[in-house]
Amino acid sequence: MLDPAQDPSLDPRSLTPDQWRSLLGPLEYAILREAATERGGTGRYLDDPGPGAFHCAGCGQALYGAAHKFHSGCGWPSFFQEVVPGALREIVDHTHGMTRTEMRCSRCDGHLGHIFADAPRTPTGMRHCVNGSAILFVAAGETVAATFARHRPAR
Numbered sequence: 728m729l730d731p732a733q734d735p736s737l738d739p740r741s742l743t744p745d746q747w748r749s750l751l752g753p754l755e756y757a758i759l760r761e762a763a764t765e766r767g768g769t770g771r772y773l774d775d776p777g778p779g780a781f782h783c784a785g786c787g788q789a790l791y792g793a794a795h796k797f798h799s800g801c802g803w804p805s806f807f808q809e810v811v812p813g814a815l816r817e818i819v820d821h822t823h824g825m826t827r828t829e830m831r832c833s834r835c836d837g838h839l840g841h842i843f844a845d846a847p848r849t850p851t852g853m854r855h856c857v858n859g860s861a862i863l864f865v866a867a868g869e870t871v872a873a874t875f876a877r878h879r880p881a882r
Contacts, residue, residue, distance in 0.1 A: 732787030767802025770859025
């Protein structure tokens with residue numbers, strides 16, 4: 728099975744929708760591949776899971792360090808900056824009658840959520856409002872491959 732989280736040399740943009748469906752759960756697929764949004768307060772990682780990093784649930788790319796997470800009260804995991812510049816791709820989003828900044832994983836182009844400039848108590852003033860089902864936490868001392876192997880649907 729082709730899995731960009733297990734094989735970093737694999738270009739995740741080459742996967743077909745059926746290949747993505749075999750890797751992701753239904754909600755993960757809807758969010759990452761179809762830009763859906765989970766209901767506020769229902770996703771994973773509303774609480775801090777401890778030391779480690781948050782990776783794209785699609786391709787495994789590191790997106791956020793645990794130290795970048797904060798409690799915003801918005802109902803989704805919130806971060807104030809990505810782990811390295813370029814981990815995210817920003818797109819102007821005019822859906823739902825408003826203008827927002829959509830963020831996508833720069834490696835697989837998976838939809839993650841939106842960025843808002845409404846977090847004055849953070850170092851950047853930004854709130855990256857992320858769908859919990861679009862990310863996967865890799866605990867400190869754990870490998871990306873092992874975390875994803877446990878998380879992927881049974882094949």
